Amino acid sequence: MIGISHYLILSGLLFSIGFIGVLRRRNLLMLFFATEVMLNAVNIAFAAIGSYYGDLSGQMFAFFVIAVAASEVAVGLGLLIVLYKKYGSLDLEVIANMKG
Amino acid sequence: MESLVYIALFAPLVGSLFAGLFFARSPKNILVGIVTSALIGVSFIASAALAVHVAEFGAVQVTMMNWIDAGDLSIPFGFLVDEISVTMMVVVTLVSTIVHIYSNGYMDHDKSFNRFFSYLSAFVFSMMVLVMSDNFAGLFIGWEGVGVCSWLLVGFWYHKEDKTFEENPSISPSWAANEAFIMNRIADLGMLVGIFLIYWNTGSLQYDVVFDALPQLADGILVAIAIALFIGAMGKSAQFPLHTWLTDAMEGPTPVSALIHAATMVTAGVFLIIRANPLYSMDAVAGVSMFIAALGAFVAFYAASMALSARDIKRIVALSTLSQLGYMFVAAGLGAYWIALFHLAAHAFFKALLFLGAGNVMHAMDDELDIFKMGGMRKAMMGSYIYMGIASVALAGLPFFAGFYSKDAIIETAFNEGTFIIWGILVITAGMTAFYSFRQVFFTFHGEERYKPLGFHPHDMYKYVLIAMAPLALLAISFGWFMGSFQEFITKALPNYEMSHTTHHWAWLLASIVVALAVTGIVIAYKKYAGKGAKAWKRDEEFEQSFIYRLVANQYYVPKFYDEYIVQPYTIASEKFWKLDMKVVDGTVDFIGKALYKSGDVSRGMQNGNLSSYLNWMGVGTLLLILAAAVAVVMG
Numbered sequence: 001m002i003g004i005s006h007y008l009i010l011s012g013l014l015f016s017i018g019f020i021g022v023l024r025r026r027n028l029l030m031l032f033f034a035t036e037v038m039l040n041a042v043n044i045a046f047a048a049i050g051s052y053y054g055d056l057s058g059q060m061f062a063f064f065v066i067a068v069a070a071s072e073v074a075v076g077l078g079l080l081i082v083l084y085k086k087y088g089s090l091d092l093e094v095i096a097n098m099k100g
Numbered sequence: 101m102e103s104l105v106y107i108a109l110f111a112p113l114v115g116s117l118f119a120g121l122f123f124a125r126s127p128k129n130i131l132v133g134i135v136t137s138a139l140i141g142v143s144f145i146a147s148a149a150l151a152v153h154v155a156e157f158g159a160v161q162v163t164m165m166n167w168i169d170a171g172d173l174s175i176p177f178g179f180l181v182d183e184i185s186v187t188m189m190v191v192v193t194l195v196s197t198i199v200h201i202y203s204n205g206y207m208d209h210d211k212s213f214n215r216f217f218s219y220l221s222a223f224v225f226s227m228m229v230l231v232m233s234d235n236f237a238g239l240f241i242g243w244e245g246v247g248v249c250s251w252l253l254v255g256f257w258y259h260k261e262d263k264t265f266e267e268n269p270s271i272s273p274s275w276a277a278n279e280a281f282i283m284n285r286i287a288d289l290g291m292l293v294g295i296f297l298i299y300w301n302t303g304s305l306q307y308d309v310v311f312d313a314l315p316q317l318a319d320g321i322l323v324a325i326a327i328a329l330f331i332g333a334m335g336k337s338a339q340f341p342l343h344t345w346l347t348d349a350m351e352g353p354t355p356v357s358a359l360i361h362a363a364t365m366v367t368a369g370v371f372l373i374i375r376a377n378p379l380y381s382m383d384a385v386a387g388v389s390m391f392i393a394a395l396g397a398f399v400a401f402y403a404a405s406m407a408l409s410a411r412d413i414k415r416i417v418a419l420s421t422l423s424q425l426g427y428m429f430v431a432a433g434l435g436a437y438w439i440a441l442f443h444l445a446a447h448a449f450f451k452a453l454l455f456l457g458a459g460n461v462m463h464a465m466d467d468e469l470d471i472f473k474m475g476g477m478r479k480a481m482m483g484s485y486i487y488m489g490i491a492s493v494a495l496a497g498l499p500f501f502a503g504f505y506s507k508d509a510i511i512e513t514a515f516n517e518g519t520f521i522i523w524g525i526l527v528i529t530a531g532m533t534a535f536y537s538f539r540q541v542f543f544t545f546h547g548e549e550r551y552k553p554l555g556f557h558p559h560d561m562y563k564y565v566l567i568a569m570a571p572l573a574l575l576a577i578s579f580g581w582f583m584g585s586f587q588e589f590i591t592k593a594l595p596n597y598e599m600s601h602t603t604h605h606w607a608w609l610l611a612s613i614v615v616a617l618a619v620t621g622i623v624i625a626y627k628k629y630a631g632k633g634a635k636a637w638k639r640d641e642e643f644e645q646s647f648i649y650r651l652v653a654n655q656y657y658v659p660k661f662y663d664e665y666i667v668q669p670y671t672i673a674s675e676k677f678w679k680l681d682m683k684v685v686d687g688t689v690d691f692i693g694k695a696l697y698k699s700g701d702v703s704r705g706m707q708n709g710n711l712s713s714y715l716n717w718m719g720v721g722t723l724l725l726i727l728a729a730a731v732a733v734v735m736g
């Protein structure tokens with residue numbers, strides 16, 4: 001039987017994968033993917049907990065997250081294109097120009 | 101009447117601001133001298149009008165505004181013009197007016213002409229605040245104000261270099277200015293303690309309230325207040341052991357010496373005692389009053405003895421000022437307050453005249469001060485000779501001159517009180533006074549023309565300066581004639597002091613002893629110093645090597661003592677403390693600063709512009725926060 005803990009473990013694993021991706025990846029596009037993975041991990045957790053408690057607000061919140069993520073991707077990708085046009089690359093090492 | 105009070109008070113301030121704000125950086129402008137002198141003159145006229153008003157209708161009290169109003173403490177900016185303060189106001193503004201006009205001539209060639217007038221008028225304003233205030237707080241402001249102006253003016257020629265003590269006992273103007281200021285700081289601490297004691301015990305600083313409350317206070321507190329206030333007076337009036345600054349203050353320009361260090365500021369201590377006469381005439385503080393009188397007599401003699409051998413023309417006059425201040429304190433200490441005030445006024449006139457005359461001589465001799473290098477100058481400087489002669493006669497106390505009446509009254513008071521030791525000292529001092537003041541006159545104006553081989557070409561001061569000095573000369577002659585009416589006027593505010601019948605009976609004898617001694621002193625001085633040719637004065641090298649001469653010429657080694665046992669140990673201790681301070685206090689502060697700087701320098705490396713490493717740091721931070729939250733949960 002698949003219970004709440006399985007969902008949460010899946011969510012935690014996905015979140016960790018996303019987190020490590022955010023930390024380790026050097027390409028901005030990949031960072032975006034990693035954040036999307038993290039967001040969706042959270043969505044799974046929301047939906048699972050909402051269903052567990054029989055409360056719709058968890059699922060509703062997941063929808064909000066999806067909506068926000070979609071708009072974020074739209075804006076973010078636009079910015080990425082501009083960045084790519086400017087630097088010819090999306091490698092963080094290349095576009096690092098603010099040094100303390 | 102209120103507006104007259106404000107005119108008298110603020111006209112000098114306007115003059116000072118006029119000179120200071122508009123002409124501080126511009127070259128010499130004769131307008132500055134004229135405007136400031138005129139404004140002080142206005143102040144004098146207002147003061148004189150107030151004197152007439154006070155004589156007729158009594159004291160005027162005005163409150164300009166509330167100054168400090170906090171809780172139970174209420175100190176208004178109030179001014180009291182009664183018989184005492186109006187006397188001081190007239191004396192101060194009259195001497196100031198003449199000194200201002202005099203300075204126009206004396207400072208003629210000085211490049212800081214405008215600055216000088218700004219300071220001088222500021223001094224007059226401070227002095228007016230001091231004498232006119234109706235509370236101790238205002239008095240203290242004026243007290244400090246004159247101290248600051250004195251510092252500015254003594255150190256007026258601050259660019260002069262330090263010399264050794266042997267070469268110039270006052271080292272340099274800036275050194276002398278600092279000495280005067282620091283010595284007065286010591287005394288002002290005493291004064292502040294006195295003011296605090298008054299406030300704690302009476303709840304007010306207004307003169308009338310305080311004096312009404314005095315009889316209810318415990319004896320110990322009264323004595324403490326009396327002592328503390330007198331310490332303040334000792335500093336300002338240069339009484340032993342805080343006297344050394346006054347002779348060194350002669351480094352300032354001569355008009356400053358005449359105005360501040362002879363006629364006005366140094367008498368502030370006497371004024372304070374006179375002002376606080378309800379306190380000092382109480383039975384509980386009789387011991388303090390007697391001490392004041394005894395110290396005054398001691399200082400009178402002590403300063404006169406130093407003046408006997410002094411060679412510096414200004415130092416002689418300064419020492420005689422010190423000596424005469426001693427006389428005033430004797431009168432005040434013995435309860436003859438109005439006589440003290442009378443001598444204060446008379447002294448202001450003839451001493452200012454004497455100083456201005458000495459200034460003329462200095463001006464003529466290109467700032468040479470050594471009387472051994474002068475002599476026979478009366479041909480070249482008739483006007484100054486007459487003025488200094490008049491002033492010296494008044495100082496010596498020959499009959500019918502101002503000093504005769506006032507000084508004689510003090511000596512009589514000492515006799516009348518039965519304090520014969522003080523009386524004896526004062527009588528001997530009177531003889532010495534006559535000797536040293538005429539020694540100076542004869543040295544300067546009579547005898548061989550010693551200045552000629554030295555290449556000096558003395559010439560007298562400008563005519564207008566000499567004419568401006570005439571009122572002082574007139575008062576030095578005639579002020580004593582008004583003693584009766586002055587007594588009638590001033591005793592409305594001060595307790596009257598009358599001689600007993602016995603004293604009255606012997607008065608002529610007492611007076612003739614004093615006069616005889618004074619004449620003897622003058623005759624000895626004439627024989628010794630005024631001769632020409634074969635009788636001319638010669639240096640007595642042997643006598644100058646004798647113990648007593650050296651003791652007196654070195655000011656009883658008091659400055660040396662201060663230097664060796666106070667200043668030098670203090671300097672060494674300061675250096676040690678400075679090092680300690682560098683290590684501990686500065687070290688702590690520096691350590692904090694350096695630690696922050698260092699940590700910033702290290703953590704600066706984090707900001708490398710790479711988004712990935714930022715995200716890593718963020719991740720570390722998040723983990724740490726989660727860890728902290730977890731620990732907090734576990735710890736409960």
